[in-house]
Amino acid sequence: xxxxxxxxxxxxxxxxxxxxxxxxxxxxxxxxxxxxxxxxxxxxxxxxxxxxxxxxxxxxxxxxxxxxxxxxxxxxxxxxxxxxxxxxxxxxxxxxxxxxxxxxxxxxxxxxxxxxxxxxxxxxxxxxxxxxxxxxxxxxxxxxxxxxxxxxxxxxxxxxxxxxxxxxxxxxxxxxxxxxxxxxxxxxxxxxxxxxxxxxxxxxxxxxxxxxxxxxxxxxxxxxxxxxxxxxxxxxxxxxxxxxxxxxxxxxxxxxxxxxxxxxxxxxxxxxxxxxxxxxxxxxxxxxxxxxxxxxxxxxxxxxxxxxxxxxxxxxxxxxxxxxxxxxxxxxxxxxxxxxxxxxxxxxxxxxxxxxxxxxxxxxxxxxxxxxxxxxxxxxxxxxxxxxxxxxxxxxxxxxxxxxxxxxxxxxxxxxxxxxxxxxxxxxxxx
Amino acid sequence: xxxxxxxxxxxxxxxxxxxxxxxxxxxxxxxxxxxxxxxxxxxxxxxxxxxxxxxxxxxxxxxxxxxxxxxxxxxxxxxxxxxxxxxxxxxxxxxxxxxxxxxxxxxxxxxxxxxxxxxxxxxxxxxxxxxxxxxxxxxxxxxxxxxxxxxxxxxxxxxxxxxxxxxxxxxxxxxxxxxxxxxxxxxxxxxxxxxxxxxxxxxxxxxxxxxxxxxxxxxxxxxxxxxxxxxxxxxxxxxxxxxxxxxxxxx
Numbered sequence: 001x002x003x004x005x006x007x008x009x010x011x012x013x014x015x016x017x018x019x020x021x022x023x024x025x026x027x028x029x030x031x032x033x034x035x036x037x038x039x040x041x042x043x044x045x046x047x048x049x050x051x052x053x054x055x056x057x058x059x060x061x062x063x064x065x066x067x068x069x070x071x072x073x074x075x076x077x078x079x080x081x082x083x084x085x086x087x088x089x090x091x092x093x094x095x096x097x098x099x100x101x102x103x104x105x106x107x108x109x110x111x112x113x114x115x116x117x118x119x120x121x122x123x124x125x126x127x128x129x130x131x132x133x134x135x136x137x138x139x140x141x142x143x144x145x146x147x148x149x150x151x152x153x154x155x156x157x158x159x160x161x162x163x164x165x166x167x168x169x170x171x172x173x174x175x176x177x178x179x180x181x182x183x184x185x186x187x188x189x190x191x192x193x194x195x196x197x198x199x200x201x202x203x204x205x206x207x208x209x210x211x212x213x214x215x216x217x218x219x220x221x222x223x224x225x226x227x228x229x230x231x232x233x234x235x236x237x238x239x240x241x242x243x244x245x246x247x248x249x250x251x252x253x254x255x256x257x258x259x260x261x262x263x264x265x266x267x268x269x270x271x272x273x274x275x276x277x278x279x280x281x282x283x284x285x286x287x288x289x290x291x292x293x294x295x296x297x298x299x300x301x302x303x304x305x306x307x308x309x310x311x312x313x314x315x316x317x318x319x320x321x322x323x324x325x326x327x328x329x330x331x332x333x334x335x336x337x338x339x340x341x342x343x344x345x346x347x348x349x350x351x352x353x354x355x356x357x358x359x360x361x362x363x364x365x366x367x368x369x370x371x372x373x374x375x376x377x378x379x380x381x382x383x384x385x386x387x388x389x390x391x392x393x394x395x396x397x398x399x400x401x402x403x404x405x406x407x408x409x410x411x412x413x414x415x416x417x418x419x420x421x422x423x424x425x426x427x428x429x430x431x
Numbered sequence: 432x433x434x435x436x437x438x439x440x441x442x443x444x445x446x447x448x449x450x451x452x453x454x455x456x457x458x459x460x461x462x463x464x465x466x467x468x469x470x471x472x473x474x475x476x477x478x479x480x481x482x483x484x485x486x487x488x489x490x491x492x493x494x495x496x497x498x499x500x501x502x503x504x505x506x507x508x509x510x511x512x513x514x515x516x517x518x519x520x521x522x523x524x525x526x527x528x529x530x531x532x533x534x535x536x537x538x539x540x541x542x543x544x545x546x547x548x549x550x551x552x553x554x555x556x557x558x559x560x561x562x563x564x565x566x567x568x569x570x571x572x573x574x575x576x577x578x579x580x581x582x583x584x585x586x587x588x589x590x591x592x593x594x595x596x597x598x599x600x601x602x603x604x605x606x607x608x609x610x611x612x613x614x615x616x617x618x619x620x621x622x623x624x625x626x627x628x629x630x631x632x633x634x635x636x637x638x639x640x641x642x643x644x645x646x647x648x649x650x651x652x653x654x655x656x657x658x659x660x661x662x663x664x665x666x667x668x669x670x671x672x673x674x675x676x677x678x679x680x681x682x
Contacts, residue, residue, distance in 0.1 A: 416486060417527065421544050424503035431538045 100249025104293030238310025435672025438487025511537025518630030
């Protein structure tokens with residue numbers, strides 16, 4: 001596949017049936033296709049198995065949506081999500097589908113700013129704008145949106161979003177005290193009831209055990225991919241791994257696992273054959289911080305455009321999504337829900353206080369990834385990550401880790417400055 | 432002969448380096464086609480290597496330069512060559528402000544750079560000078576004449592300009608407002624220095640170092656620190672690039 005003939009496929013009739021702003025959306029489709037071509041298909045020496053993921057982008061507004069609509073026809077719940085805190089196992093056990101919603105693009109921000117304040121997180125604005133402007137087929141296709149209380153901007157936006165699409169909110173604890181764990185367990189149980197009511201059937205122990213295995217396999221496949229990219233020299237670009245981590249949020253999980261594993265087989269062969277994507281002298285960079293939602297490839301594109309390579313994403317769209325597994329075959333419903341609660345309470349989101357396990361996790365991943373430097377990436381107005389950055393910086397200074405902090409949003413206006421900073425950081429590391 | 436070109440946001444600087452010495456330099460305002468203009472400035476020379484830096488560095492590499500380095504590395508190298516004892520460089524250019532710390536070899540150890548906007552940069556001072564009807568070269572000296580402290584609270588160029596206008600309209604003499612504008616820039620520089628840490632010897636580079644009030648105010652705010660301004664601060668980036676060009680040839 002080359003840049004010239006890549007296009008995100010159009011499904012105007014389906015979009016019409018989903019009550020979308022078809023004319024406008026079609027323009028966005030063309031733009032996204034062009035950006036994807038420039039960012040992804042110009043890369044040299046990509047693994048052949050990336051063809052599947054290229055196709056997932058080509059079908060992002062059609063093929064995958066059709067699958068969701070088919071699932072809905074069969075009475076399966078389709079849940080739109082934003083956060084790694086959604087207990088996906090429960091949705092899968094009900095025969096349902098989880099899809100990450102659109103929220104990584106500048107294109108929908110003006111739609112949000114007509115209603116919401118400007119000075120809040122760009123991810124929240126982007127996501128809200130996609131619904132307000134009717135320019136995201138996923139938003140149009142879901143039964144309900146799963147919202148959570150990981151930040152103030154989100155939790156208040158859900159109230160307004162709920163006027164446009166049913167939005168179910170789970171309360172995420174802010175500490176990891178026993179009382180907080182109990183509270184989360186009861187939230188999990190409520191969520192199960194909600195999903196069951198939409199599915200019209202009970203989530204049985206067998207089905208839940210099965211779903212735990214599916215999700216564990218998904219997380220293991222992503223762990224395997226992340227371990228393989230840590231090879232030096234790395235067999236795959238950071239951009240490609242980020243793309244797969246993004247696609248993980250909307251692909252069908254069993255198929256996705258098979259495709260990630262066959263990519264991993266290819267990467268093992270590439271490592272054995274010494275095939276790589278960058279010069280062996282390329283500076284290896286680890287990124288830590290906030291999620292980069294599709295199509296936010298800004299930082300990866302700048303780092304890899306400047307001759308570096310990204311070897312790890314410590315982020316919700318990254319290791320935070322797949323680092324923790326669940327115990328399988330727990331035996332009874334109460335135990336499995338408790339195990340599920342335990343697993344989800346391991347997530348080291350900056351919404352927790354204190355959250356020192358994240359500092360340890362960042363340092364651990366830095367070591368495992370063989371990185372030469374760390375970039376902490378935050379979105380503007382993301383107070384929890386922006387403040388936690390102070391502690392990450394200190395920890396890196398203490399360990400002698402070359403470190404840089406970038407705070408940005410989805411707009412292109414700061415690309416020049418970030419490019420200069422990224423290039424200077426790579427110079428600093430290479431000296 | 433080696434050449435460094437700094438295609439900055441406001442001016443283009445060229446430095447010619449030969450036998451370990453600075454032998455020539457030029458500064459011109461950047462026009463619409465900075466690479467063409469830079470190329471014209473290079474016409475008289477036959478360099479062995481050209482290294483480009485500044486905002487237009489990649490454009491220069493597309494057209495004529497052999498290699499690019501960032502402004503951050505270039506200012507570090509330039510200052511280290513002229514002033515080997517300096518540990519921290521404050522570079523304030525037309526569009527960016529940066530604080531760069533250097534190791535003993537003159538390599539970049541750490542740096543800070545302004546993010547999105549023109550706050551604390553040469554452009555900020557230009558807009559404020561225009562708002563107070565000062566020619567840019569008189570702006571710093573005028574501020575030095577003021578002995579009164581008024582406050583400008585906003586570092587955002589747009590908001591600060593509103594503050595300047597409201598001070599003007601309260602009848603505050605313009606040299607006092609000029610002083611307030613300079614103070615706010617100096618405070619910002621010192622905040623950046625404090626965030627990144629600095630040694631006993633700080634040097635300025637970049638065009639804003641030609642403003643005597645900024646330099647004086649930063650000097651006053653840093654105790655027991657030697658603050659040096661090189662003879663021609665605007666060309667330090669180009670000088671660093673020229674030295675880098677001489678090193679490319681060696682390796």
